[in-house]
Amino acid sequence: MNVHEILRNPDEHVRFAAYLDELGLVADPDEVDLVGRVLTDPDRTMARSAVLRHLDRRADGLYPGPAYDGWARTMTQAVIDHPFLAQRLREWALFRAVTLELPWQPDELLASSNWLQLKTAAGTNTEAIEMLAEAGRTRRIRNTARTALDHRGLALD
Structure with a gap:
């Protein structure tokens, strides 16, 4: 299912679950585009919630490793117009620094x-x-x- 098909469903709960499925399966090169498309959903609160859950899931898997920094920079640009999501990424960076005993x-x-x-x-x-x-x-x-x-x-x- 693609985002255009998901958007046709009037039930935000169904769209939320479908977005999470799509975000969970997205290939790295397509992630920014998909996040951007999800954030165009008319139900902005639901869309941000789906992206937040995705960011948390990805950050939790990536933060200990070297791929985290590049991913976080890319995702920060993707959510720059969404202050809460950008703040969550900054907090993941701080969590990473604290956990890995980097400067904080x-x-x-x-x-x-x-x-x-x-x-x-x-x-x-x-x-x-x-x-x-x-x-x-x-x-x-x-x-x-x-x-x-x-x-x-x-x-x-």
């Missing part, structure tokens, strides 16, 4: 979304987890970080 700024993590703080709190970087156990934005983030530290035998004093 604590203030950036503390200013990041609940999504990124929670994902990082359940992660592997002890410095970031300790920081979030103390200063995470929500009780859930702080508790997740404390639990992660407890499981490592690194409970805060």
Whole structure:
């Protein structure tokens, strides 16, 4: 099924599922074009949700490896007119830096979304987890970080 066929279906739930299927199968050279076409759906919220799910799925599989940087640059250009999607890609870059122990700024993590703080709190970087156990934005983030530290035998004093 192509995007034009998907667009003919009036049910946004059916279109959402079809977009996810198409995005999950797209070849790398066609990914930017498909993301752009999905984002033309009249239901902009649903279209952005489908692309967000795709970006998360792809970033999660790519972030530890060398292909991530090129993919992220390409996808950032593809979603440049969609601030929430561009922000998610920036947060994936920060998550990657924290997880792989590349240079990162604590203030950036503390200013990041609940999504990124929670994902990082359940992660592997002890410095970031300790920081979030103390200063995470929500009780859930702080508790997740404390639990992660407890499981490592690194409970805060």
